Amino acid sequence: MKSVRMRAFAALLLTLTMSVAAAGCAADADHRSPEEWLSMAYSGLAAMDQYHFTGAISMGMNEELMFKPQMFEGKVTRHKQLTIQSDEQDPVSWNPVDVLGKLNDANAGVTIIHEGVTETESGAIKTLTIRVEEKSDVTTARWDSLLRQQFDDIAGVSGVDTLIALNVSEKRDTILAQSKKELEEMLSRLHATSRYDIVIDKQRLLPIKMEELTSFEYERGGTPIKESRHTSVRFEKFEGSAEDSVQ
Secondary structure, eight states: OHHHHHHHHHHHHHHHHHHHHHHHHHHHHHTOOHHHHHHHHHHHHHHOSEEEEEEEEEEEETTEEOSOOEEEEEEEETTTEEEEEESSSSOOOOOHHHHHHHHHHSOSEEEEEEEEEEEETTEEEEEEEEEEEOOHHHHHHHHHHHHHHHHHHHHSHHHHHHHHHTTOGGGHHHHHHHHHHHHHHHHHTOEEEEEEEEEEETTTTEEEEEEEEEEEEEEETTEEEEEEEEEEEEEEEETTEEOOOOO
């Protein structure tokens, strides 16, 4: 009888120990720092062999929408091969792994702004949302480079063809010189900031949605101007198998 009681006690002790260990693991997961969540979201997505995403980009000026949103969808295969299609002629350059990688390497701060449940087609999943602030000097430098590159592209062969089509080819040098002057004036006073809200599946440790809001402040002809760019992306498939998209 004593032997039976000892075995029963040992079994109970083992069960309690396992329960405590499991609770400890859950507690560790729930008490990860915001930076750790960002790192795991980046590592998780980078490890995926294949995934799809859909998104939209909208631009605004002085809190008013300038153009209709540009829709796009992308696919990553073999970890790095990225293809993106857009509903407009203007190309979209947005690589989610690169974005997360740069934010993970350097940022101005990461905070947890929401924890809850996200409804999907197959049910509810536990999610956590982090907000990542990019360093303003990094944002400004990136957009300075992008805008200069866009100007160089316009001033190139495609730009010449456009001017010829508009019957202003004889004024090309004058137009480009004036445009270059306006660009330099704008960039000399440009200040840009970006923040990213990233929704993470707490079980799979993968981002399922990303929102980017970038604000621009500059001057044109001495007039202060504010613009904004909003990018919203939803991840839909991982490793080639359909997963539930965020509703």
